[in-house]
Amino acid sequence: MRLRYVSLFAVLTACTTVAPQGPVQTPPKPTTTTSPPAAESSSSPTAVDAPSASAPLPANATFDDWKQSFIAKAAAKGFAPEFTAQVLSDVKPQAAVTSSDSQQPEFSKPASSYMRAAVSASRAAAARARLDANPNVAEIVANSGVPAELLGGIWTMESDLGRVQGNIDVVSALATLAYNGRRRDWAESELIACLKILRDSGIGRETLKGSWAGAMGQTQFLPDNYLTLGVDGDHDGKVDIWNSDSDALASSANLLAKAGWKPGQEWAVEVILPVGFDYYLAETTKKTPAEWAELGVKRADGGYWKPAETGEQATILLPSGAKGPAFVALPNHYVIRKYNNSTAYALAVGLIADLIAGRSPPVTPWPVEPPLSLNQRMKTQEALKAAGFDPGAIDGVIGIGTRQAIRDWQRANHMTADGYLSFDLANQFVVMRGGAAEAR
Template identity: 60%
Template structure:
């Protein structure tokens, strides 16, 4: 049965949390925010809440702190405990900059994946996960294969090497005071209070990224409480220094988000010369349905019985000239960890390498980054021509891609919804004259 899936946010990249983070670790957790070509939307966090009718602002950080303490007391926390925890906290400007900044240039997904997927990362992941004494039990308990867990582990912290060193109390207090995502940040801060109060961890142990994600598998405090697991059997959930706890917690998160044991995450496919690229990202169908359209597995393999009935979405991360994938439900389970197609591809392709599967048949193309001004100009041009790209914010999300796909179709182009540098330059140049065709061809 046909099902439209235009709500999927597929083409995302990633961003660094700090200049000290090595280039191999580019995608770090963040609060909920709009997608861009460089920013993943951490789905370990809830969707961005609707703004209050009368947003509350605070003149000083001390005013926010007093208000938060009152909220905590109303929830049953001891006033002295909360006041003591926040007594030495001051807002951290680096956290605000990281939260509000949008990169001037959007990194192409091909560049991100080529950097993130490497022989060294694959070899290290294979060695580390296979050497773990608890990995077989973790696989059996949660149904998530070790190579996927290693893929997540490598992307999140380079196998524990880069976990972030920011005090999470300070991080969430800063984000709450800044106000853009106050409800979310305060919710996470309440979870931090619960972690410390219950003795699950100490304030000194709670270090993480600028957005407060913690440990080897970068869990937010709320999910640490809900989904953290004791993988090594010592009675304590320590995602900072225990590899097994970090891996079991990641497995539990993926299982809770619908991981399907026995199914692939995605499979590279090849497309016929006359393929209708408009189907990409808009149809969720079984592999057999796609086969009737001429879509075949690039590895020449067969779908197993479980996969044959699974919904699959065709994704073209670099457009018609790059690799094509049929993304199965497990791809989107990975995206629940970090809602970024680039991230999910990196996790999956590293996992494939760790498992000894063949590399991609179709190479990634060389792509040029798009400036923020260029992206905004494209959205302006599309909107003015009658294609609804939404808010002009430079975020190339599902709305912009849908509008671009419709424009491509109306103008006799390959309707893959992909914004190449050449097409962005063409549309951006029209911003002053708007000579591109509208939906009616005028």
């Protein structure tokens, strides 16, 4: 979940993965239905004078000013100022974190390129072997209801089965994000969770390594998620999501279970759309599988819906537009997106899980497409807004608002209204803004 990817189905996120350039999640991540931890009880009297915890930080504040402000806030949560000051003693703003937090990628791969690189038989086989060799997986699945193959998909996408977990000091990363101010409240709440981990969990500072956004371990948990959702999957008395496969998998299973995973149901099913299908319905309309079938939508595998699935409200997704595979997304797809709110990420996790379970890859091949430049994406948004189809912020992020604006513009211009920004369509918008079309 750490890579940078902006396409039809991507939102900015942050996490660690060795998959090809892909979804990067904007904190907070993972999102769950659980509430934040209660304020920590006092471990020692406050012994150091510090600014009021409620005093606002001046616009021209230095990093040391921020440190003193945070020390006071932590004291109000029960942490001795000396302890917090010691944790922050060697912390300095990290330029790489600031850059990652604010930088838009100059080029972004389309979903088709991302899927071809992220989802492979070799990655699925490696995950299956690790899952089969783990003596705790059966118990984790039984306790959570989350299938092993889905956990394998998460594990693969998050850290390549633990191989790449990120090597940035999480305390420094979160302190930088807090000082920068764009998400100060969130970053400071995660720093409070770091203090609790260091004070109460027997975890050393050297262990708190992860992504620039603070995600840690083999399945990339934020500090607060570690505290509230971490599980001792190997029953050794501690939750070690960095070194214990079982702890990482059990923790992820717990997150997904609490986010509403429905045992016995699929995450999505590839479908074949009929000739003349109204593509405007994709991503905008929910229907039961039976209702989609009445419109001529058929399962690509020729199979049948499970009884528990027949009454579910489902959405059709077109990650590569009308020319690529189509999927009926069931509620479990959106549970995966509680882990990382990117459709591309959730599809990759699910498709890897299908391969782990021995199911076939999509019948419809992924198209071959060139990447979109930042200029193409921003000119698209500018052209849509000028034409009266508001995409939201002109930021180069092709999110829900921009896709809906594209879909409405396509329908108004008697085109296939799939909401997909292809390379050729992006060039058309560039020309509409008076620019020159970009070469493939």
